[in-house]
Amino acid sequence: MMLNNSVKEIFSAIKEEILKANRIVLSSHINPDGDNLGSVLGMYSVLKQMGKEVYPIIDDEIPKDYKFLPSSEVIKRPEEINFTPDLFITLDSATLDRIGKSKEIFEKAKKTINFDHHKTNDSYADLNYVSEKSATGEVLFEFFHTEKIDINKAAATCLYTAISSDTGSFKYDSTSSYTFYAASELMKKGIDINEIAVNLYQNRSKSKTKLLIEVASKIKYYFDDKVGLGKVTNDIMESVGAEKHDSEGIVEFIRDIEGLELAVLLKEKKDGGVRLSMRSKSQLDCAKIASFFGGGGHTRAAGATIDLPIDKAEEVLIEEIKKQL
Amino acid sequence: MMLNNSVKEIFSAIKEEILKANRIVLSSHINPDGDNLGSVLGMYSVLKQMGKEVYPIIDDEIPKDYKFLPSSEVIKRPEEINFTPDLFITLDSATLDRIGKSKEIFEKAKKTINFDHHKTNDSYADLNYVSEKSATGEVLFEFFHTEKIDINKAAATCLYTAISSDTGSFKYDSTSSYTFYAASELMKKGIDINEIAVNLYQNRSKSKTKLLIEVASKIKYYFDDKVGLGKVTNDIMESVGAEKHDSEGIVEFIRDIEGLELAVLLKEKKDGGVRLSMRSKSQLDCAKIASFFGGGGHTRAAGATIDLPIDKAEEVLIEEIKKQL
Numbered sequence: 001m002m003l004n005n006s007v008k009e010i011f012s013a014i015k016e017e018i019l020k021a022n023r024i025v026l027s028s029h030i031n032p033d034g035d036n037l038g039s040v041l042g043m044y045s046v047l048k049q050m051g052k053e054v055y056p057i058i059d060d061e062i063p064k065d066y067k068f069l070p071s072s073e074v075i076k077r078p079e080e081i082n083f084t085p086d087l088f089i090t091l092d093s094a095t096l097d098r099i100g101k102s103k104e105i106f107e108k109a110k111k112t113i114n115f116d117h118h119k120t121n122d123s124y125a126d127l128n129y130v131s132e133k134s135a136t137g138e139v140l141f142e143f144f145h146t147e148k149i150d151i152n153k154a155a156a157t158c159l160y161t162a163i164s165s166d167t168g169s170f171k172y173d174s175t176s177s178y179t180f181y182a183a184s185e186l187m188k189k190g191i192d193i194n195e196i197a198v199n200l201y202q203n204r205s206k207s208k209t210k211l212l213i214e215v216a217s218k219i220k221y222y223f224d225d226k227v228g229l230g231k232v233t234n235d236i237m238e239s240v241g242a243e244k245h246d247s248e249g250i251v252e253f254i255r256d257i258e259g260l261e262l263a264v265l266l267k268e269k270k271d272g273g274v275r276l277s278m279r280s281k282s283q284l285d286c287a288k289i290a291s292f293f294g295g296g297g298h299t300r301a302a303g304a305t306i307d308l309p310i311d312k313a314e315e316v317l318i319e320e321i322k323k324q325l
Numbered sequence: 326m327m328l329n330n331s332v333k334e335i336f337s338a339i340k341e342e343i344l345k346a347n348r349i350v351l352s353s354h355i356n357p358d359g360d361n362l363g364s365v366l367g368m369y370s371v372l373k374q375m376g377k378e379v380y381p382i383i384d385d386e387i388p389k390d391y392k393f394l395p396s397s398e399v400i401k402r403p404e405e406i407n408f409t410p411d412l413f414i415t416l417d418s419a420t421l422d423r424i425g426k427s428k429e430i431f432e433k434a435k436k437t438i439n440f441d442h443h444k445t446n447d448s449y450a451d452l453n454y455v456s457e458k459s460a461t462g463e464v465l466f467e468f469f470h471t472e473k474i475d476i477n478k479a480a481a482t483c484l485y486t487a488i489s490s491d492t493g494s495f496k497y498d499s500t501s502s503y504t505f506y507a508a509s510e511l512m513k514k515g516i517d518i519n520e521i522a523v524n525l526y527q528n529r530s531k532s533k534t535k536l537l538i539e540v541a542s543k544i545k546y547y548f549d550d551k552v553g554l555g556k557v558t559n560d561i562m563e564s565v566g567a568e569k570h571d572s573e574g575i576v577e578f579i580r581d582i583e584g585l586e587l588a589v590l591l592k593e594k595k596d597g598g599v600r601l602s603m604r605s606k607s608q609l610d611c612a613k614i615a616s617f618f619g620g621g622g623h624t625r626a627a628g629a630t631i632d633l634p635i636d637k638a639e640e641v642l643i644e645e646i647k648k649q650l
Contacts, residue, residue: 164495169495170489170494170495171494171518171522172522175512177509177510177512177513178509179509180505180508180509183505184505184506185502187501187505188502193498193500195607197496197497201581202580202581203583204581206550206582206583206584209541209582213538213541216534217538225531255527256527256528256529257529257530257531258528258529258530259531281523281527
């Protein structure tokens with residue numbers, strides 16, 4: 001891939017700052033996912049190998065699904081950092097507020113760098129490299145690979161996990177020729193993709209499984225079966241012993257039904273109201289529907305919060321979908 | 326990738342035969358899947374572009390899931406071929422018997438070529454290129470790419486589909502650095518991976534969905550939940566209006582439950598007996614258990630037929646698994 005001059009310049013400047021720094025703090029955002037954690041820990045392993053003192057911090061709990069990532073145990077909370085870092089690197093955070101309390105440390109750091117793949121990133125650091133790739137893991141791969149910085153096996157495992165999890169295993173539109181090139185190069189480091197696949201994709205908890213089956217057995221169809229709708233009520237959550245994140249994956253399960261153009265999941269919030277998630281296959285614009293409710297997202301995946309009881313929310317939503325069909 | 330001399334020689338010999346031939350017949354095997362059809366139609370598009378008369382034949386029905394593949398409508402049945410081909414190319418067939426009635430045409434062809442990725446392939450053609458890659462689609466990519474034979478967009482769509490479907494979207498162990506390299510190069514041809522993903526992975530029929538939910542809601546657990554077992558009875562099949570292939574994917578759904586090491590699916594056969602399918606995550610050897618029942622397969626995916634009523638088969642199977650745990 002040919003890089004333009006401005007990318008070359010920013011890469012040189014970033015590399016220079018890294019070489020100069022001794023104590024480096026790394027941070028992803030609150031509600032961390034596979035791309036965040038993979039990017040933070042991938043960067044960690046590379047910088048450790050370069051002989052740096054590196055402190056990955058996240059202002060949140062680490063989901064247990066990602067405990068298999070090399071060095072995940074070294075992640076600290078922001079309150080554990082009581083020094084002024086030479087360098088603070090944010091990963092996968094479109095705005096500075098996304099990093100939570102880590103922001104206080106960012107603000108006193110001598111120098112800051114921002115690596116991200118969200119086009120909405122507002123370039124809040126001293127040096128910013130934002131590239132609309134499939135994952136921040138892919139952005140980091142591009143930087144290391146271009147700058148000939150060695151990616152060891154642990155780092156490769158983390159960056160591969162970042163890319164795989166943020167593309168639904170290379171299925172989303174954001175997957176490009178370069179995404180596959182990155183995966184090809186990372187595999188040359190001897191990573192174990194079976195271990196990664198087991199942890200990312202073969203790890204559905206029993207309560208999650210029960211919840212999925214319960215909700216899926218009651219899918220409602222609208223508009224000649226073009227729309228499928230599932231409801232996660234507090235009652236169902238309780239009856240199957242489900243936890244906070246157990247409804248993840250249900251809306252995709254509904255989307256994957258043949259002939260369906262739009263999948264909808266309504267989830268009762270504990271403090272009232274409903275969380276709406278939508279997925280579409282090709283034509284329908286989820287973001288447009290979400291925006292009616294003050295929400296947002298992308299064409300094929302969007303969401304919103306509706307301050308109505310779940311059955312009323314369903315009614316209003318169906319009316320809105322009717323207009324868009 | 327460096328190729329050894331024998332590969333270079335076989336590629337030259339194959340290319341020479343293709344260039345010499347005018348009327349070429351292509352065949353995959355009975356019960357065709359994404360890799361077979363993608364390989365046959367990928368080879369078709371490449372050879373058509375080279376100006377050849379090409380006849381893809383398959384001695385079976387084409388599953389409707391693959392009708393989206395470019396030129397799928399040109400596939401014929403063997404009985405429609407009433408001439409002597411200059412060249413017959415088999416794709417993805419480990420033995421000649423696998424191609425069904427197409428064998429008669431193979432036997433009278435002036436020259437034959439065999440492209441495959443199964444290590445059990447017995448090299449039954451005049452020229453054989455068998456390489457243990459993730460998919461025959463990847464084997465064909467290697468041949469075209471090495472020999473600098475142009476892969477057009479239609480062919481790239483077919484070869485990508487072959488690779489994606491035979492690796493469960495780049496998740497299986499058979500996925501290598503070269504697999505990703507192939508995907509990276511194929512994407513440069515402008516293929517639409519969203520269209521492919523919708524057709525391969527977002528296309529679960531309603532009857533299949535109902536069957537999955539019904540069977541999954543009754544999973545039985547054994548040995549401290551290390552083993553999960555589902556049963557597809559003729560009664561359940563009938564009650565949800567399920568068709569022949571609707572039980573596909575259920576055993577993988579069971580495997581993906583957290584903590585489970587082995588997933589088992591027992592499916593009643595219409596003419597008596599039970600079809601056993603197994604998937605494991607890492608340690609347990611499915612092939613070893615299958616072999617006890619006269620079946621076979623791989624470490625992480627194997628199957629067998631058990632000539633017992635379904636409840637009795639479950640009992641015997643659980644005893645056998647106990648020995649292996």
